Amino acid sequence: MSLWEYVSGRGQTLAFLTYQHASLAFQTVLVGTVVAVVIAVLVYRLPIGAALTLTSSRVALTIPTLALLALLIVPFGLGVVPSFIMLAFFAAMPVIGNAIVGLRSVPPSLIEAARGIGLPRWRVLLTVELPVAWPVILTGIRVSTQMIVGVAAIVAYVLGPGLGSLIFNGLARLGGANSLEMAITGTVLIVAIALVFDALLVLLGRLTIPRGLK
Template sequence: MNLWNYVRGREGTLAYLTYQHASLAFQTVLVGTVIGILIAMAVYRFPLVSALSLTSSRVALTIPSLALLALLLVPFGLGVVPSFIMLAFFAALPVIGNAIVGLRSVPGSVVESAKGIGFSRLRILLTVEFPIAWPVILTGIRVSTQMIVGVAAIVAYVLGPGLGSLIFNGLSRLGGANALEMALTGTILIVIIALVLDGLLVLLGRLTIAKGLSS
């Protein structure tokens, strides 16, 4: 009941923070996805470069997000810009890996058949290889989205937008009035955002993955 009492009367503020968090996550995943797919398309045909890109994207995930955020404070200061750059960077990493794996897994016989009927290299990529690789790429986007929704909470440290401020303010005031409710409310809303966005991506997969293909 204490949680419900905390929420009552604060619906507008909570809705605004939730919108900020979801919007930041969506935009950074979108940018990261575009960057990740473009990088994968540029390197997947070169075994050495694609292997290095795949390894680098996995190693880069071990970079502490707070450390990267702190480094970005020097040129960009506090606020949205360092938050966006850090999140977009991490959002691209799972997509790069999955896109490279997906594109490289397209059967060579399918590519050769497309060449045989006169398809250009670009047309093969866009109409043959990419659709076949899409289920694997979409899995990477889903992983990226879940990760970013959670990581986005830490941008409160640099006065970034979203529900992180609610969580950290609550944790810093543990023992005080409404401190636990504040942190718990922020956490629950982040979980809800993650579930909603993942559900939308599942729906996207059902609408865009050709029958017979699966991730």
């Protein structure tokens, strides 16, 4: 059976697995981004806290994904929950670093000008600091998204959703019927998801980043 025959004969299944994979990646990046920005807002004004958080986020990326999944199986079992927690954790790490760097790089003159017209600290954060830091934060989100779309294939190890099941099953049956087609199809669809997400984030940047900050 050719690759095209394999794909055309399993259109609905592949579409469902692609949706699962994209949905899981989107949701975990969204949750990870929110958590990362909140943490960055809490620590960026504290030199020691910011430095420790930056270092911790970089070190956390060295944790083996399979090892973390194995640890999460103990309290949460197999399936979606450990998959979601692991992916959201890794999704937050690149964004934390970029958010802290972006917020700390806001020119002090802008902050002083905002305070000079009577804006409270929370309004300075929302209307000045976060918008100025947004291009750097968005870069972190793009890096996080590309990483998570690929890493999400590993959650098939704990029976998580997505296209990883195609790759794992294909490699496990290598040499058997349709094994190569399964692995290739899963890989190509994951790459396609990554490209679509990146294009959407580029578009988001063009729509939300003022010309003066580009």
